Amino acid sequence: MLTKDQISKNLRKIKQEIEEAKNQSGRKEDNIILVAVSKLQPAEYIKWAIEDGHRDFGENYVQEALKKMEDISEPDVNFHFIGRCQTNKAKYIAGNFSMVHSVDSLKFAKELDKRCEKKDYYQDILIEVNVAKEETKGGVLEQDLEKFTEALLKECSRLKIKGLMCMPPYMEDPEKVRPYFAKLRKLKEDLEQKLKISLPHLSMGMSSDFKQAILEGATIVRIGTKIFGERQYKK
Numbered sequence: 480m481l482t483k484d485q486i487s488k489n490l491r492k493i494k495q496e497i498e499e500a501k502n503q504s505g506r507k508e509d510n511i512i513l514v515a516v517s518k519l520q521p522a523e524y525i526k527w528a529i530e531d532g533h534r535d536f537g538e539n540y541v542q543e544a545l546k547k548m549e550d551i552s553e554p555d556v557n558f559h560f561i562g563r564c565q566t567n568k569a570k571y572i573a574g575n576f577s578m579v580h581s582v583d584s585l586k587f588a589k590e591l592d593k594r595c596e597k598k599d600y601y602q603d604i605l606i607e608v609n610v611a612k613e614e615t616k617g618g619v620l621e622q623d624l625e626k627f628t629e630a631l632l633k634e635c636s637r638l639k640i641k642g643l644m645c646m647p648p649y650m651e652d653p654e655k656v657r658p659y660f661a662k663l664r665k666l667k668e669d670l671e672q673k674l675k676i677s678l679p680h681l682s683m684g685m686s687s688d689f690k691q692a693i694l695e696g697a698t699i700v701r702i703g704t705k706i707f708g709e710r711q712y713k714k
């Protein structure tokens with residue numbers, strides 16, 4: 480377990496490093512959202528971070544996330560859904576998260592759209608791209624991205640596409656991950672041009688590689704371990 484003080488220190492340090500990377504990337508004016516990934520960590524950690532002024536949290540497992548949310552009364556806290564999108568979970572996701580980062584199937588998207596319609600909710604989403612074509616990971620393949628995006632635009636009026644997300648392979652040397660971040664940025668720019676849409680967000684970069692992600696244009700980084708330490712629970 481970490482103490483409240485340790486988490487507070489970690490948050491401050493990460494925010495400082497984000498600032499530095501942002502300045503280095505020449506995007507001084509941009510606001511980079513730090514999603515503190517609290518999956519498999521005690522609800523207490525989230526409360527401490529909120530008391531410390533933090534507002535964005537990432538969760539991978541719907542039931543776990545909803546349970547943690549029950550105890551949080553602050554109105555302006557944002558939960559981001561960053562886990563695998565399973566169609567049977569869409570009804571629990573709809574309306575409960577400020578952004579869903581990992582949309583990668585039309586079946587799920589349609590179900591989420593339907594559930595949002597019922598709740599009269601417009602859901603911000605990102606499309607996850609499988610940038611390294613890894614079989615074990617979710618995400619739309621590069622060659623399917625344009626068609627997939629068009630289908631979402633056409634068939635899911637409740638889903639507001641805000642950008643792209645990726646989870647590249649872990650590498651000892653984070654510089655080796657950089658080409659994947661550059662690729663996601665390029666895919667985003669191509670989509671914007673081809674489909675004449677605006678995609679403000681690139682959700683990329685985790686504890687080990689968020690600086691490289693920011694240098695390649697990340698607007699949202701998702702950081703768990705470097706804030707909350709090793710995860711407490713197993714899945």
Ligand SMILES: *Cc1c(COP(=O)(O)O)cnc(C)c1O
Pocket residue numbers: 516518539561562646685686687701702703704705
């Ligand atoms: C767990 C997780 C993270 C955070 O990973 P850390 O290495 O602990 O920073 C970020 N994004 C996704 C999608 C995750 O599942």
